[in-house]
Amino acid sequence: MAFVNENFFKLSPSYLFSEIAKRVSDFKTNNPDKADSVIRCGIGDVTEPLPAASIKALHKAVDEMAVRETFRGYGPEEGYEFLRHAVAENDYRSRNLSITDDEIFVSDGSKCDCGNILDILGKGNRIAIPDPVYPVYYDTNIMAGNEDIIFVNGTEDNGFVPEPPFEKVDVIYLCFPNNPTGAVATKEQLKSWVDYALKNKSLIIFDAAYGDYIRNPDIPRSIYEIEGAYQCAIETRSFSKSGGFTGLRCAFAVVPKALTAYSLDGEKSVSLHSVWKRRQGSKFNGVSYPVQRAAEALYSKEGQAEVRQLVDFYMNNAKIIAETLRKLGLPFWGGDNAPYIWTKTIGGKSSWDMFSFLLDNFGIVTTPGSGFGKMGEGYFRISAFNSLENIKEAAKRLSSL
Ligand code: MLT
16 A cells, blocks of 8 residues: 655645636636636746747757767756856856855756755754745645744735744745745845854755846845855745746756754754755756756846846836836835735735636736735735736726726
């Protein structure tokens, strides 16, 4: 008899965005006349074509795969040196952050990295998860059997940037710019987390998937801008939202060599870099060569300009949505350093009721705030990832809210 991982029984039956997709599909089946006019501002999925620099690099790499002399089989599971170097050089060293090429681990997504990292952490850690936040952190901890989870709340009062708890925790998830609220953390706010982690020998898992959307030069894009973070933080980043790679799949985790974790008795300290490398060796075969070349191309001069253009494009969408909400007099957060806008439901509706109300009456898909945690109840998220035409149409519809 095969036994199932019973931790799955503790989870809601489906993942947030799968549940939304199902409800949208049901709506379309039941309302065929409205099916074509539904506008998706739910999941943060990009709509615009890949940057030309990446397309060019993809074509070239495919051609290389067609010729014996340049064909490639298995690549290094940590990623090709050309991409690790481009990442470390452009995202870190050029910003005076001393990350070496071999501290970069290329992967197929930040969602996967955030979940997989639990493979190398022991059982019994006390975990701090912000609320509201990207549901993957909670779900994957439940799957791994972690029970000692505390929530650090993001509220209107703290601008959706939770403070470190009074009690001691071992592992901390942070996501800035925040998904779902769009909040960003200042240097001082991140410093309080880094200081806390150093004092308590905790590990921070810093999800910076939306770092390229930061417009304010005073807001840190990387946790390593904070002194001491090399000793306490892993950073995950993705090309999904910056390069439009949601369908192509490429991301990376930064695991500094200075980072340590401990044996249960606290006697032995181990380099997490070497444990993660070991884990990837046995469980991952790397990202395909053409995709890594496409990611590398994002760092070329042409690629950088195109990334900027793409991010500007979605940020302009966010501005249009924000303007609409402002005119309606609705309070909202985010949208200036992040592609998400977080707002309150109207008339005291629950988050899911607001979701249904907007879908049924306006043909607009949003994400219910309660899907991101208890503290998200009474809010909903509007994603700026869509075509300009659709965003303008969504703004027009929302104007009569
Ligand atoms: C979101 O909409 O929250 C994200 O697109 C989900 C993801 O990146 O996995």
